[in-house]
Amino acid sequence: MAEFGRKICIVSDAWAPQVNGVVRTLETLRSKLKARGYRVYMVTPKWFRTMPCPTYPEIPLALDARWKLPKLMSRIDADAVHIATEGPLGWAARRWCVHNGVPFTTAYHTAFPEYVEARTPLSADLLYPIFRRFHAAGSGVLVATATVRDLLRAKGFTNIVDWTRGVDTAQFHADVGDAEWGFEGPVQLYVGRVAVEKNIEAFLEADTPGTKVVVGDGPAMAKLQAAYPDVKFLGPLFGEALAKAYASADVFVFPSKTDTFGLVMIEALACGTPVAAYPVQGPLDVLGPDGTGPFTDWHEPIAALSEDLTAAINTALTRDRKACAEFAKKYDWDEVARQFEAALQWQDEGAEAPEVQAETYTP
Structure with a gap:
């Protein structure tokens, strides 16, 4: 075990400066895991050469992930790997994990087949087998709601794990004050x-x-x-x-x-x-x-x-x-972090998530 707790590597094609629920979820998750004593490494587009996503230029796609990511993953040498997205980084990380016999979990954050269907002539039904193959290689696919769980099961997905979401009530609360827009209500x-x-x-x-x-x-x-x-x-x-x-x-x-x-x-x-x-x-x-x-x-x-x-x-x-x-307040972030921690597949097979101390290390 590392001196300051085990290492968790989270791979995500979605990261700042993107502004969306996936990014905010992963940012808060990282801080909660670090507070629980883990060393958390984020593998995101910022480490790679990128190009704007066609039809969605705000999203950078890693161009050199297939060649650069293996060295990065080997250097991190994480005790547990989680692949958050199904983009170029997600596929490269999946490939590396499968090739090296490293267990990993995935998450189904976004209904990408439906998103692609909304933007292109492609049908969502044609895309689900690709996404099913992506997630099937992992030890568990984390989903946020019962509806998504039932949908994925109907599409043939297996090893589905419940993982709720939370809200940072220190930042979002009713006493935060008024924006003073002066707009006509409501x-x-x-x-x-x-x-x-x-x-x-x-x-x-x-x-x-x-x-x-x-x-x-x-x-x-x-x-x-x-x-x-x-x-x-x-x-x-x-x-x-x-x-x-x-x-x-x-x-x-x-x-x-x-x-x-x-x-x-x-x-x-x-x-x-x-x-x-x-x-x-x-x-x-x-x-x-x-x-x-x-x-x-x-x-x-x-x-x-x-x-x-x-x-x-x-x-x-x-x-x-x-x-x-x-x-x-019922959407508690401590419970979100606990569920994520419990779902991780550690490299020393069969090991439980360790008891770790408050964080003293920042990667």
Whole structure:
């Protein structure tokens, strides 16, 4: 065992400066694992030559992963490997692990087959066998919700492991303060990538009074700005500014029909802002079909789900903000880190995750 605890290597094609739920999840996970005493190494595009992803230039794709990654993985010599994404780095890491007999886990963060289907003529059904092959080589594929678990099982995926999500309530909370926008209310907020698969136009077309606000960036930004001049496009926000944006809105609108979880919904709730969404995967698992969430000991509505997004927005505006903030506390990051730790496959076969001390080492 290393002097300061075992080494965990997380490979991800998604990393800063990208702004999305996968990146925020992995950033928080890294800090939690390090606090538990692990040495955490992130293998991300920043170590490689990259090119912009076609149709999505904000995402850098590693060009030299196949040749450079093996040396990097050998040098790290991790006790456990987790492959978070199915991009060039993910495939290169999978190849290295299989070739060297190194066990690893994977995660299904994003419904990539559906994303590709939304952007290209390719059908999601044609892509699922490729993704099934990718994940089948690992010892476990981590999924955030029951809906995704059932979907992947129906598609022939095996070794599925539940791994919930959490919210950083030290950053996102109802007392964070107001953004002082001065917009006419009710203020309806969207936060996330500004891209076709997020179905943002459904939100912008909703027949509701007040002001619609979009926080984020992406390939659809220019088109939407031109089509909806009355909408306030604020670009990406971070840290306290993002938390204040959540807290200043009267309702958070989540129009996506393809997200597997939707971390932004929990962040908004933590800031006391109710959520309006469609009754699809992600919202159903996080918010519950009746807007009271999935927990048996909670019955207060904190969201509204409807096939009519305008109706969902109007209903969500009636939800109690204090209840929203209290509900979000159920998504605890310590439990997220514990589940991830328990799912890891350690190189010394059959070993349990060790008891480690508070972190004293920063790689």
